[in-house]
Amino acid sequence: MADIRLIRPEEREEAIRLSDRTFRSPGQSSMGQAFPDVFSMELRQSYGAFEEGRLAAFMGLVPAVLRIGSASVHAMLLGSVCTAEEYRGRGLAAELLNKVIAHSDEAGATLLLVSGGRGLYQRAGCYPFGRSDILELTPESVGAGGKCPDGAVCREFSPEDWFHLQRLASARKVRFDASLADLARLIRSEAWASIVGLRHRVLLAERGGLPLAFAVIGIPDDPADPEKPARLIEWAGDAEAASMLIAESIGRYGLSRIAVPVPWHERELAAALLPLTDRSNPEADRHTVKILNSERLLGQLTPYLMETQEQYAFDFSLKGRTDGGAILYLGGRTAELHAEELVSLLFDPDSAFPLHADFRRELGGLLPVPLPYEKGLHYV
Numbered sequence: 001m002a003d004i005r006l007i008r009p010e011e012r013e014e015a016i017r018l019s020d021r022t023f024r025s026p027g028q029s030s031m032g033q034a035f036p037d038v039f040s041m042e043l044r045q046s047y048g049a050f051e052e053g054r055l056a057a058f059m060g061l062v063p064a065v066l067r068i069g070s071a072s073v074h075a076m077l078l079g080s081v082c083t084a085e086e087y088r089g090r091g092l093a094a095e096l097l098n099k100v101i102a103h104s105d106e107a108g109a110t111l112l113l114v115s116g117g118r119g120l121y122q123r124a125g126c127y128p129f130g131r132s133d134i135l136e137l138t139p140e141s142v143g144a145g146g147k148c149p150d151g152a153v154c155r156e157f158s159p160e161d162w163f164h165l166q167r168l169a170s171a172r173k174v175r176f177d178a179s180l181a182d183l184a185r186l187i188r189s190e191a192w193a194s195i196v197g198l199r200h201r202v203l204l205a206e207r208g209g210l211p212l213a214f215a216v217i218g219i220p221d222d223p224a225d226p227e228k229p230a231r232l233i234e235w236a237g238d239a240e241a242a243s244m245l246i247a248e249s250i251g252r253y254g255l256s257r258i259a260v261p262v263p264w265h266e267r268e269l270a271a272a273l274l275p276l277t278d279r280s281n282p283e284a285d286r287h288t289v290k291i292l293n294s295e296r297l298l299g300q301l302t303p304y305l306m307e308t309q310e311q312y313a314f315d316f317s318l319k320g321r322t323d324g325g326a327i328l329y330l331g332g333r334t335a336e337l338h339a340e341e342l343v344s345l346l347f348d349p350d351s352a353f354p355l356h357a358d359f360r361r362e363l364g365g366l367l368p369v370p371l372p373y374e375k376g377l378h379y380v
Contacts, residue, residue: 002092003050004099007058009041014055015048022082023195031080034194036185037062038080038380045076045107047100049083049092056087059096062380063109065177066372071304072177073297076104079115079380097124101290110297113371114288115380121288125324127340128286129347130371133270135260136229141278142247148205152212152241154248157202164204164211168236174265174370175236176378183377192379193218193233200233203249205241213237215245216377223254230258234376239268247276264349265370287374289343294318294326297346301369309366316363318342330362347371 007015016032016039023031032039038046038060049057060080066073078100083093101124104112114121117128148154157165166180178186190200198218205212216234223230230249235242246260257278262270291297298318305313319327324339337345344351345359347368360367372378 002056002095004047004096005050006044007039007046007048009044011048011055012039012041015039015046015058018055018058018084019060019080019082021084023080028197029190029194034189034191035060035080035380036189045103046080047096047103049087049096051087055084057083057092057096059093059100060380061100061104063107064113064378066111067172067175067177068301068369068371069173069304069307071301073111073300074109075111075113076100076107076109077113077115077374077378077380081116081120093120094123097121101292105292108296110291110293110300112290112292113374113380114290115374117286117288121290124290125339126288126290127343128288129343130287131264131349132261132286132373133264134281135262135270135273135277136257136279136281137247137250137260137273137276138257138278139250139255142250142276148241148244148248152205152207152244154203154205154245157204157214161204161211161214164206165202165214165236168211168214169234172236174372176372178378186377187216190218191377192375193231196231197221197228198231198233201249201253203245203252205237205245211237213239213241213245215242215249217246217249217253217258219249219253219255224256226256230255232258232260235269239266240272242269243272243276246273261373261375263370263373266373287371289347289371291324291339291342291346294320294342304369305366309363312363312366316366328359330359335359 019031045061047059048055062077064075064077066075114126162180166183187200193200198220201217201219204214218231218233220228232246315331317329325337326342328335328337341353344353349368
């Protein structure tokens with residue numbers, strides 16, 4: 001039987017080597033550089049399965065606080081999931097995932113956010129949710145519209161700007177909680193960008209010395225290559241100013257096109273970008289989540305629900321079931337929800353379950369709850 005436990009400091013390099021063998025190609029940065037928190041011995045949340053003292057499988061786990069309005073939701077981010085080739089087919093990943101889920105619950109997390117949609121995760125009660133559109137901007141679609149707002153200056157980030165970036169990032173209504181040092185580390189590490197061969201560049205818009213918005217752009221080695229678009233990685237601040245920074249990047253870096261993921265709840269950015277957009281496509285892969293404790297989750301979400309629709313928040317409650325589902329209580333009515341339905345009800349703008357339409361009408365716009373977009377700076 002495998003020895004499944006937290007990675008020890010002396011095993012960190014072995015975990016990085018296994019991840020590099022699995023996910024990296026020649027020329028790519030090491031997983032240890034791109035995902036420092038996954039291999040952090042200060043956080044020490046990641047797990048390994050050991051056979052005869054050798055690391056056979058690994059799962060990276062990073063704790064995160066999700067800010068949703070005035071609510072703080074405790075989550076674990078799961079990624080860098082890999083098994084050494086000679087140990088595959090033995091069920092180690094399933095054993096490891098069960099341990100990771102138990103650890104996350106015991107640590108007080110309410111959500112497990114997973115990068116990927118493998119059957120492994122669905123068998124463990126993780127389900128897809130959300131919707132994002134990928135807006136594509138080109139030199140032709142932007143035309144003369146890709147200019148900074150009147151009286152504003154669009155420029156590249158400089159080392160004197162960290163307070164500006166952190167202030168803008170921390171003002172977002174839906175975000176990952178991050179300190180100034182966290183923000184600097186994540187911009188430098190280029191987690192998502194390193195997977196698809198992009199490098200970060202940061203643009204800032206300001207007026208009269210006051211910051212309006214910033215945008216982290218992933219730029220390919222050959223910006224003019226039409227087969228490899230640049231991509232918006234992260235943004236914060238005024239949506240119109242951010243849209244101008246995105247458009248500005250096309251001319252500044254000689255881009256053939258840039259892909260801009262816009263989650264369903266970022267309506268202001270979508271509206272600002274629409275006149276500059278060449279095409280829009282739904283994102284193929286949705287995010288994946290497991291609700292670890294529905295009652296704890298509702299408790300953590302309560303400040304957001306109260307500020308959104310106080311009168312409905314009082315009437316809405318959940319009682320968790322042992323199978324991962326829950327019993328929903330609303331104004332004297334009840335409904336039994338299995339785990340996939342619960343995820344869809346809480347986080348999907350386009351739920352496939354007819355039952356949810358009635359409840360959402362009665363909840364008065366309380367649901368769905370927006371979650372931060374995962375394929376940005378905080379990708380694991």
